[in-house]
Amino acid sequence: MRIASNRRRVSAASPNVETSSMPLEIVQIIQEFSTVGGAENVSWELARAFERLGISNLVLTSRSAAAPDAKNVRLVIPFTSSIPTRGPLRYIGRLLVVPLFTFVATFTLRHYRNAVAISHGDTLAGDILVVHAVNIENLHEKRRAGEWMWRFNPLHLWVSLRDHFMIGGLRYRRYVAVSPRVAGELKHHYNVPADRIQVIPNGIDVERFKPDQAARRTARARFGIPPDAQLLLFVGHEFDRKGLAHIIGAMERLGPEYWLLVVGAGDEGRYKRMVSQLRGRVVFAGEQRGLESIYPAADAFVLPTAYETFSLVCMEAMACAVPVFATRVGGIEDYLVDGHNGFSIERDPNDVAAKLAQAFQDKEGLKQLAKGAYETALGYRWDAIATQYVALVEQVDREKKASTRSTGPGMVKVV
Template sequence: MTRIVQIAPTIEPGSGVAGVAYALEQEFRAAGVPVERFTAADAGRTLARPHRTTLGLHLQRAGNVIWFSTVGTRRAKRFLAERPDAIAFTHNDVMTGDVYVNHGLLQAAMRARGNYWWRMVRNPVHLFTALRDRIRYRGRTHRAVVALTGREAELLREVYGRVRPPVTVIPNGVDIERFSPGDTAGRAAVRRGLGIADDATVAVFIGHEFERKGLHLAIEALGAVPGVVLLVVGGTADMIRRATAQARRAGVAERVVFAGEQPDPVPMLRASDVLVLPSAYEANALVVLEALACGVPVVSTRVGFAPDLVVDGENGFLVERDAAAIGARLAELDAQPLDAWRERARRSAEQHSWREVASRYLELARSLERGRTAPA
């Protein structure tokens, strides 16, 4: 029987890499497949809560990345050596495991944001990560690589020129039971708690890296849509302070609500009318799929999974990374009833369940398992 080990800094419910690994773990177990995990905590490092300042956050992340890439790799190898029959899926940092799941390309993200070389050299961890991943993709660290979209598979080859392990495209999924449209009472209660009127059109922005994900463009776009309130989920106190100052300069501060970090994005999505994601780069943009599953149409740049999910005029809009274009689409949605949009958004997400995604990972694991036992 196939046996799985998942390696990730953390594995827990929610969004991001930790949430993806957790969702796969649940589906593997539901399919009767034995699964274990190896996290930073299992390797001996406790990941503390993020610092409140941007500098503190960067330093903490840098330390975690370097430690799990080096010390974590050595300890993960020992862990796997005791389980020679397991197939290991690695999510981020560690340099071992049968399959590496590519949750994003640092160099592609830096190029998308502009001033590539300055962004790389001003942060030594970027140079460390670039060298580490060059070894990962061009060497024999892994037996296979999973890319989350077809475009991400192309970017792998554009960035590294040659990727030695075979690349398989498996998009992320969504928990369509957890991420689902809420009721009117719950929606109203969340809005009251945030000080947002029941009849306002709410555009929600969810993300931690405000600059890369384009929060400044969403704030600027509000100038063209006086009926829209922007709900911002995520960010440190320092990041929120700077974004608040920008909103004041743009004259829209009274229509920008900062909710800060939230343990569960579902209530925020259910309280909203549209997701806005003007990002420069996303490996997958799982939040787009989560929003659609909650019945929330999407206004997004052409990043990650968004071009495969969003159909203009059906469940949202794909836009250029431009405040005027974002504002025009928000105004279009603000001017009409959204019930039909919500129904179409939900239907477009229902075909992307985690069960189907996990079955593709298991198919890949079994093919690698057969490769181990095949005669030379």
């Protein structure tokens, strides 16, 4: 990834240059810079969009999927890239990598005080913090659902301490909430003033995620799903919170023409026992990359989740012209419109089955839902989202420059 821009690049070489004459510059901080995951993908797409808009930007990361010679990526403690942060040992790996990267990246950020720093939760201070989820609220939801395995994940303790320091301590000029729900949680749990919060939703790459009939046929053949099956798709980890059991319960109430493809890592053993009576119509694909080649295979995307903040997977499905059936939680209620791009459902197998059966009975109506889903996704293209970020960055940049002028020459203190 390269920057095609005539603006000066982010540099630490001239810290005492008069800031009022400097062009707009952005530094993103993310522990993993890639297209895998939520925050990781957001940082990736923002960098690409900033590039297209001609904005000078740099990414501080310890693990990058960009080309080794990418000019807008700086690796911080790159030796940690050999430590697994995904898969069975991910919790141990993240406990080592995430805190270490946070401290080192926070220190490294001192060299970029003339830029506007956008952190995705991986520095203890900065200019703009993108809040993808409020961990304390997530844990509340797990408790309400009777989940307890998370208590064995020591990373939650680190995240709680980190959030208390960086959010509760108001160590950023602005907080970007990816949905109105997240904005409310910031106010409720951390007393963040409303004037320091801006809601900017996540976006979608409509060139990557799009309707694709060839991909539809290939994916169905790959997973052994009949071409004429009415295929439901579930994508996500944490099967309990995401409501996989409710979809399986719905499958038991639907006809044999319905199939379910489950993509993601979770307690497959438990759920495979639950589907023993469904005669092989539930396929567990495990964790998959290249989801853009899987979504088009589906006729409906189903997510009876208990807690979300925006849900990229729902938007990815819509971009592939797949109607969404999901609970109205987090940011999903901001774009899910009953009868236009899908239907809202309850965390109840009877309700899920009834809504699906009703929609699939109307073949022409199902086509209109697919069309509405695609049209919705077009409104969330990354260039439009990045423009909102640029407007916020420009506002913060003016505040920083004004603060510098009022305190004399030098740098605005970041930490």
